[in-house]
Amino acid sequence: MSNTVHTLLQRPLPGASAIDGDFPVDDNVVAHLPGGTKVLSAHRYGSSAWTITARITAELVDGTPKKFFLKCATEEAGHAMMEGEFWAMTELYNTIPAAFPKPLARGKFKTENPATYFFLCEFAEMSNQVPDPDRLCARIIELHRKSVSPTGKFGFHVRTCNGRTPQATEWDSSWTSFFAKFMVHVMAEDFKTNGLWPELERTGARIVSHVIPRLVGALETEGRSIKPCLIHGDLWEGNTGTSYETGSIILFDAGSYYAHNEMEIGDWRCPYNKVNSKIYTKTYLRHYGMSEPAEEWDDRNRLYSTYYDIVYSVNHMLQGRSVRQM
Structure with a gap:
C-alpha cells in the first residue's frame, strides 16, 4: 500500500477537479465539503509512509475563507485506516471539541484504479514543536476524565489502526481479557510482517498466560475496578x-x-519518542495518579510499552526485525 498510494501524484486522476496546486482533488472529496464551497487550490501537505495528505484552500458559500485537511490511502488496508481514523477522531472531537480538528467525512475516490479512500477534516493552523508537558497532559487528562464508554466496556465499535496496523478492538467487559487479546493480535501481525521469531513467540505466550492475568488482573481483583477511558492510542510528538x-x-x-487510562502513556516509555522524557509521565501522574496497586505501576507501564514497541516493528517493516529486538 505504501508504494501504491504515492503513484496517485504521478499522473492525472480520472474524476479529479481541475484546480490550482499540485494535488489532484477527487470529485467525491469535493462533494463532501460544505454545500456551496468553492475549492480554490490544493497542495501537498506533510508526509507519511502510508498515506498522502493535502491542504485544501476554499471559499464557503457566504464568502468565508476556509481550509481543509485531506488524507488518502489505497486498497483495503487504506480503507481500514481511513474508516478507523474517521471514527476515532469523531469520538475524540465529540468528547473535547477544542482539542481536535473537526472530522467531516470519509469515503472513496471516484477513480477506481487503484481503489482509494480518504479522510476529510477541518484544517488546524499549528506548529510542530515538541508539546509543552503541562498543556499536553492537561488535554489528555481531560479526555480520560470526560470520556464515557457507550457500552461500559473496553474496545471500540470499529477496528482502528495504529499507523497502518489494524488493532483488535472488539468490546470486552474485562480490561485483562481485552489486553490479552490485544497483545495476541499484534504479535501475530508482527510474525506475519517480519517472520517468526521463536523467542518472542515463547515470551509472548508466557506473557499472555501468566504475566497479564497476574499484573493486569490485579487491577480488577480484590474489589478494584478501572474505568474504560477513551484514549488517543498513538500519542507521540508527531501526532500533536x-x-x-x-x-x-x-x-x-x-x-x-x-x-x-495508563495504556495511553505506555507509548511514552519507548525510546523513539521525544515525549519519552520523564517529565511527561511525571506530569501526567502528578495530576491523574496511579491505579491500584500503585506499587506495580512501573511494571504495568513497561508491559503496556511492549505493545507500542511491537506495533512499531510491524509498521516499520524495513526496521522491524532490529527494532523488535530492542
Missing part, C-alpha cells in the same frame, strides 16, 4: 501540534479505543 492562535495543544492521527 500547538495552535498558533491560542497556544493550546491540538491532537490528530488517532487510533482510539476505550482502555485503561
